[in-house]
Amino acid sequence: MITGLFNNWIVIVLMMSGLYIVIAHGNLIKKLIGLSLFQTSVFILYISMAKVEGGTAPILAENIKELSNPLPHVLILTAIVVGISTTALGLALVIRIKEAYGSIEEEDIQILDNLPQSKTQKKIMDGEQ
Amino acid sequence: MNDLFAVVMLLGIYSLLSASFFVAMDAVDVAFTEAAVGAGISTLLMLVVITMTGRKENTKRHKPFLALIVVIFTGGLLLYGTFDIPHFGSADSPIHNHVTPRYINDSINEIGIPNIVTSVLASYRAFDTFGEVVVIFTAGIGIMALLSVAHHSEDNHKIAAVNDSMHERYLVIRIVSKILIPFILLFALYVQFHGDFGPGGGFQAGVIFAAGIILYSMLFGLSITRKVISQPFIQIISAVGVLLYGSVGLVSLLQGGNFFDYNVLLTDPVAGQHLGILLIELGVGCTVTSVMIMIFFNFAERRELQQHNNIHNKDLES
Numbered sequence: 001m002i003t004g005l006f007n008n009w010i011v012i013v014l015m016m017s018g019l020y021i022v023i024a025h026g027n028l029i030k031k032l033i034g035l036s037l038f039q040t041s042v043f044i045l046y047i048s049m050a051k052v053e054g055g056t057a058p059i060l061a062e063n064i065k066e067l068s069n070p071l072p073h074v075l076i077l078t079a080i081v082v083g084i085s086t087t088a089l090g091l092a093l094v095i096r097i098k099e100a101y102g103s104i105e106e107e108d109i110q111i112l113d114n115l116p117q118s119k120t121q122k123k124i125m126d127g128e129q
Numbered sequence: 130m131n132d133l134f135a136v137v138m139l140l141g142i143y144s145l146l147s148a149s150f151f152v153a154m155d156a157v158d159v160a161f162t163e164a165a166v167g168a169g170i171s172t173l174l175m176l177v178v179i180t181m182t183g184r185k186e187n188t189k190r191h192k193p194f195l196a197l198i199v200v201i202f203t204g205g206l207l208l209y210g211t212f213d214i215p216h217f218g219s220a221d222s223p224i225h226n227h228v229t230p231r232y233i234n235d236s237i238n239e240i241g242i243p244n245i246v247t248s249v250l251a252s253y254r255a256f257d258t259f260g261e262v263v264v265i266f267t268a269g270i271g272i273m274a275l276l277s278v279a280h281h282s283e284d285n286h287k288i289a290a291v292n293d294s295m296h297e298r299y300l301v302i303r304i305v306s307k308i309l310i311p312f313i314l315l316f317a318l319y320v321q322f323h324g325d326f327g328p329g330g331g332f333q334a335g336v337i338f339a340a341g342i343i344l345y346s347m348l349f350g351l352s353i354t355r356k357v358i359s360q361p362f363i364q365i366i367s368a369v370g371v372l373l374y375g376s377v378g379l380v381s382l383l384q385g386g387n388f389f390d391y392n393v394l395l396t397d398p399v400a401g402q403h404l405g406i407l408l409i410e411l412g413v414g415c416t417v418t419s420v421m422i423m424i425f426f427n428f429a430e431r432r433e434l435q436q437h438n439n440i441h442n443k444d445l446e447s
Contacts, residue, residue, distance in 0.1 A: 004216025009208065016204040023196035027186040029133055029178065033140055040147055047156045052225065053218035057155045059327065060243040068155040069229050070245040074254060077246070078261040080162045081332045081417060084171050085268035088424045091178045092275040095431060098182045105187045
C-alpha cells in the first residue's frame with residue numbers, strides 16, 4: 001500500500017538534496033552539480049510514472065500485450081541532451097567568471113564585486129566635481 | 130566533500146546507476162542516452178573545467194540552517210502532495226489514458242515502425258523535438274561566443290610539444306583505443322539508422338559519435354584532431370542539421386500538408402513517414418554530434434590558452 005509511493009519519495013529526497021546544494025554551497029561548480037542532481041530527480045519521476053506493472057519496453061513485437069508509456073520516455077530522452085548542453089553553457093560561464101575574478105566561490109566574487117564598484121563610483125563623483 | 134574531483138566522479142557513477150534504473154523501468158532509449166551523456170560527456174566536461182578552476186572547494190557554507198529549513202519545508206509540501214499521486218505501476222493512472230493508447234494502438238498503422246518512442250519523437254511530436262534541437266544549437270552558439278579563442282599558430286608549437294609529450298606516456302591506452310574508435314563510430318551509425326526498430330535514434334547516435342571523436346582528441350591531442358575535423362566544418366554541420374530538420378517540415382508544408390506532416394512527402398503515407406523520420410533523425414544526429422564536439426573543442430582550446438599563458442609567464446620570470 002505505502003510502497004506504491006516509494007518512487008516519489010526517493011525523487012523528493014534527491015530533488016531536495018539538489019536544492020540544498022544549490023542554496024548552501026558557494027562553489028559555482030558545486031551549484032551546477034546540484035542543479036544536475038535536481039534535473040535527474042525529475043527524470044526519475046517521469047520514468048517511474050511511465051512504468052506499467054507487467055509491461056515491457058515500448059517497442060512493438062509479437063506476443064507482447066502491455067507496454068510502458070512511451071510519451072515520458074520521449075520527453076526525458078530529449079531533456080537529457082538539452083540538459084547537458086545547458087550545463088555546458090553554465091560551465092562555460094564558470095570558466096569566464098574564473099578568468100575575470102580569479103575565483104569561483106560566490107562570496108569571493110561578491111566581495112570583489114563590491115570593491116571596484118565603490119572605487120568607480122568615487123571616480124565618477126570626482127569627475128563630476 | 131571538498132575535493133571536486135571526487136564529487137564529479139561520484140556524479141558519473143550516479144548517472145551510470147540511474148541509467149541502469151531506467152533499463153529496469155523499461156525506458157531503454159532513455160537509459161541509452163543517460164549512459165552516453167551522463168556517464169560520458171558531462172563527467173568529462175566537468176573534469177576539464179575543474180582542471181582550469183581548481184579542485185578544492187571552500188568549506189564555508191552559505192546560511193546552511195536557513196537553507197535546510199527551506200529545503201525541509203519544500204520537501205514536506207511535496208511529500209504531502211504525493212498522497213494524491215496514483216501508485217507506482219498502476220495501469221489505470223491518468224497519464225496512461227489520454228494520448229498514449231493512440232500511440233500504442235495506432236502507431237504501427239500510421240507510422241509503420243515498431244519503436245513507439247521513435248515514432249512519437251520524430252513524427253507525432255516532431256515540433257517539440259525541433260524546438261529541442263534548436264535549443265541545443267543555441268547552446269552551442271552560446272558556448273562558442275563565450276569561449277572561442279583566436280588562434281596564434283606560431284605559439285601553438287610549444288603547447289603542442291607539451292601536450293604530445295604527455296600523450297606519449299599512455300601507450301597502452303592509445304593503442305587499445307585506436308582499435309576501439311572505429312567500432313565506436315560504426316556503432317553510432319548503427320544506432321542512428323536502426324532507431325526505427327530498436328532503441329536508438331539521432332540523439333543517442335550523436336552523443337556516441339561525439340564521444341568517439343572526443344576520445345580520439347583526448348589521446349592524440351587537439352592539434353591532430355583539428356587536422357582531421359576543422360572547427361569551421363563542424364560549425365557548418367551543426368547548422369546543416371537544424372536546416373535539414375526544418376526543411377523537411379517546409380517541404381511537407383509546400384506539398385499541401387501540415388508542418389512536419391510526412392504523409393504527403395511520398396505517394397504512400399507510410400513510406401513518406403519512413404523517409405521523414407529518417408531525414409529528421411539525420412538532422413538531429415548531425416546537430417547533436419557537432420554541437421557536442423564543438424563544446425569539447427572550445428573548452429579544451431580555452432585550457433590550452435591558459436597553459437600557454439602560464440608558460441609565457443614562466444618564460445618572463447626566468
